[in-house]
Amino acid sequence: MDEKIAVVGLGNAGLPLAAVIADSGIEVTGVDINSERCDLINRGINPLKEEPGLDELIGKYGGRSFKATADIKNASSCNTFIVIVPLFIDRDYNPDFMILESAIKGIGSVLKPGDLVVLETTVPPGTTDNLARAWLEETSGMEASQFSLAYSPERIMTGYSISRFREFPKIVGGTDEESGKKAFAVYSRFVKSLNMVSSARVAEFIKVVEGCYRDANIALANELFKISDNLGIDFYEAREYANHQYCHIHLPSTGVGGHCIPVYPWFLIKEMERREKFDDARLLRTSRELNDEMIEFCAEKIMLNCLKIDKPLKDIAICISGLSYRRGVKEIHHSRNLALARLLVEKGLKVYAWDELLGKTGVENLGLRYLEPEKADLAFDTSGLKFGSSSKFAGKEKMSKTSEGPVCRC
Ligand SMILES: NC(=O)c1ccc[n+]([C@@H]2O[C@H](COP(=O)([O-])OP(=O)(O)OC[C@H]3O[C@@H](n4cnc5c(N)ncnc54)[C@H](O)[C@@H]3O)[C@@H](O)[C@H]2O)c1
Numbered sequence: 562m563d564e565k566i567a568v569v570g571l572g573n574a575g576l577p578l579a580a581v582i583a584d585s586g587i588e589v590t591g592v593d594i595n596s597e598r599c600d601l602i603n604r605g606i607n608p609l610k611e612e613p614g615l616d617e618l619i620g621k622y623g624g625r626s627f628k629a630t631a632d633i634k635n636a637s638s639c640n641t642f643i644v645i646v647p648l649f650i651d652r653d654y655n656p657d658f659m660i661l662e663s664a665i666k667g668i669g670s671v672l673k674p675g676d677l678v679v680l681e682t683t684v685p686p687g688t689t690d691n692l693a694r695a696w697l698e699e700t701s702g703m704e705a706s707q708f709s710l711a712y713s714p715e716r717i718m719t720g721y722s723i724s725r726f727r728e729f730p731k732i733v734g735g736t737d738e739e740s741g742k743k744a745f746a747v748y749s750r751f752v753k754s755l756n757m758v759s760s761a762r763v764a765e766f767i768k769v770v771e772g773c774y775r776d777a778n779i780a781l782a783n784e785l786f787k788i789s790d791n792l793g794i795d796f797y798e799a800r801e802y803a804n805h806q807y808c809h810i811h812l813p814s815t816g817v818g819g820h821c822i823p824v825y826p827w828f829l830i831k832e833m834e835r836r837e838k839f840d841d842a843r844l845l846r847t848s849r850e851l852n853d854e855m856i857e858f859c860a861e862k863i864m865l866n867c868l869k870i871d872k873p874l875k876d877i878a879i880c881i882s883g884l885s886y887r888r889g890v891k892e893i894h895h896s897r898n899l900a901l902a903r904l905l906v907e908k909g910l911k912v913y914a915w916d917e918l919l920g921k922t923g924v925e926n927l928g929l930r931y932l933e934p935e936k937a938d939l940a941f942d943t944s945g946l947k948f949g950s951s952s953k954f955a956g957k958e959k960m961s962k963t964s965e966g967p968v969c970r971c
Contacts, residue, residue, distance in 0.1 A: 564747065567592055567636035569664050570646035571602065571629060573892075574681070574715045576609055577722035578645060580618035583627035585751035590636040591629040592667075599629035611891055611918075614723035637671040641747050644668065644693075645681040645715060647820060654827040656685055658692060665693050669700025677709040677743050679733070680761075683768050683821065684712075685828035689761040690736050711735040711744035712761035714768030720889045730754040734764030772825030773845055778811045779822075780848035783855050786813035815859050816852040816897030818886025823849070823895045856901040863905065863941060870938055877911060880937035884916040884924065891918040893927065901941070902929055913937060 564587050568579040571593035579591045593599055601608045603624040607616045623629070630636065646664045651657045661682055668678055678697060680689050689712040694705050701708070713733040717725040731752045735741025745757045758764050782800075789796040800810050817823050826845040833842040867877045881902040885892055893899050898914075905912045906929070913932035914924045921931040934940035 563588070564641065564750065565590070565639040566641045566643060566747070567633075567639035567668075569593075569633070569636075569642060569644045569668060570682075571595070571598055572645070572647070573609065573612075573719045574717055574722070575643075575645035576602075576619075577612055577615055577717065577726060578643070578681070578715070579627060580615060580622065581723065581726045582751045583622035584618055587626075587750060589622075589627045590639055591627060592631070592633050592636050593629065594631055596631040599631050602627070602629040611720060611889065612722055613720070618723070633667040633671055637673075640673075640675070641677045641679065642668045642672070643679045643681055643713075648682050648684055648824075649820075650824050650827050655831055656828060658688075661688075662692070662696055665696045666700045669697045672697060672701040672703065672708055674703060674707045675709075677711065677740070677747060679711045679713050679744050679747075681713055681715040683714065683772075683825060684765055685832055686762050686765040686769065689765060694736060705736070709735065709740035709743045710737075710761070711740045712764040713744065713748060714764055716768070716771075719892070720887075727753065730756055732756050732758055732764050732767055734758040734761045736761045769825045769828050772822045773829065773848075776817055776822050776826050776852060777844060777848040778809075779814060779817055780851040782811040782813045783816075783851055783858075785810060787858060814852075814855065814897070815901050816855045818894065818896045818898075819890075819892070820894050823852070853897075856897055856904055859901055859941070860904050860908065863939065864908070864910070866939060867910070872938065875909065875911060877939060878913060878932060878937045879905060879910055880913045880915055880932050880934045880940045881905070881929075882915050882934040882940050882942050884914055884927065884929075885918055889918075891923075893919075898941075899927060899929075 566582055566587055567590045568575050568582065569592045571579060571591045579589050583589045591602060598608050602619060605620045605623040607619040609615055644661070644664050646660045648661050649657045672678070680693055689710060694710055697708065697710065698705055711733055713731060716729050716731065731748065731754065733741060733744040733748055733755065734757065735744055741757055745755065748755055758767070786796045789799060796813065804810055826849050830842040830846050833839065863879060867874055870877050881898050884896055884899045884902070886894060886896040902912050902914050912929065914929040915932060915934050916924055924931040934942065
């Protein structure tokens with residue numbers, strides 16, 4: 562039988578995935594509740610302009626071997642269903658499964674015996690085995706033994722999706738041996754470097770711990786930065802020579818933004834809380850808190866630097882330069898620079914912001930005033946946390962040597 566794959570969720574991660582699958586010669590049906598996005602894709606127009614390489618693939622396959630639809634029923638002839646919708650956390654940091662549940666139940670409504678369902682959404686370990694299986698059984702009317710179910714973590718990074726899909730090793734794990742093998746066989750058709758792990762639960766855990774690793778390491782860099790600042794030691798000089806084969810200290814930052822890294826540690830922290838194993842996720846919780854609190858440290862430093870400017874505090878024009886959570890990505894989810902700007906506004910300071918991707922309208926839509934950094938009395942440049950004696954913060958010289966990316970990371 563010819564493989565036909567449905568990709569449910571055509572967002573930043575799902576759309577490049579669907580395009581890469583189409584590029585391997587497989588027929589793809591993309592399903593997304595955003596019908597405008599579906600129309601664009603079907604006309605060969607790429608809705609994610611910032612994603613290098615995607616224009617070409619959507620232009621080539623959109624509306625042809627890659628059709629998009631808002632109605633899951635149009636995907637009923639597919640035999641593999643890949644789910645890649647978001648999973649958010651609520652105010653208490655508990656996972657909110659609403660979107661995932663609706664997407665998986667939709668799949669259940671068209672699922673046939675022998676079909677394969679693969680979750681790619683980042684989830685707390687155990688979600689595929691427990692929740693997804695139950696939702697599919699409920700809406701398909703089948704028993705789990707009649708369909709295959711697996712998990713494969715999405716390991717792309719917005720802005721590098723196509724190249725990451727092609728170069729980065731991918732992982733699959735089934736809810737049973739058969740499902741794992743089946744998922745491996747299907748994914749082998751469009752993924753070059755593929756590893757199978759023993760279960761869906763292990764595959765889920767792999768993705769979550771990658772985020773935890775990044776968060777804890779960024780927290781360590783932030784803490785060391787504060788300590789070096791206290792001791793009067795140039796952090797960047799020390800870091801340059803401290804880093805070697807066995808030591809890789811990250812860059813300090815205003816914190817960690819985006820949909821991913823600030824969210825995933827909570828999956829494990831909350832699960833340990835549920836099991837009353839509070840101490841078992843202490844480092845993860847502390848890292849989260851430390852990273853989120855960096856804006857307070859930065860705000861204090863900015864205010865101290867304002868005192869060096871010969872103007873009343875309320876008249877000093879401060880510009881936060883760069884609001885998106887990561888350079889080159891037009892997204893502000895959990896942006897720590899945005900949180901910093903808002904914190905300074907709350908403190909009654911004269912705050913402006915600038916962002917090359919959002920532009921004036923985008924900045925103003927976030928309720929901030931727009932100003933180019935050069936016109937400000939004090940510009941907080943996100944390319945480097947460096948609180949020197951000058952009224953400008955940009956540590957560009959140092960950062961060009963150590964530069965490994967943006968400050969507000971995901
Ligand atoms: N973006 C990344 O860089 C990245 C990297 C690794 C992993 N991920 C993971 O990928 C998943 C999706 O993230 P994203 O960045 O693509 O999110 P996104 O917000 O960019 O896109 C989500 C898409 O899902 C659609 N959608 C919502 N509910 C739906 C439903 N019921 N049926 C069909 N479509 C629906 C939305 O309309 C939207 O187009 C998340 O779990 C995230 O953790 C993302």
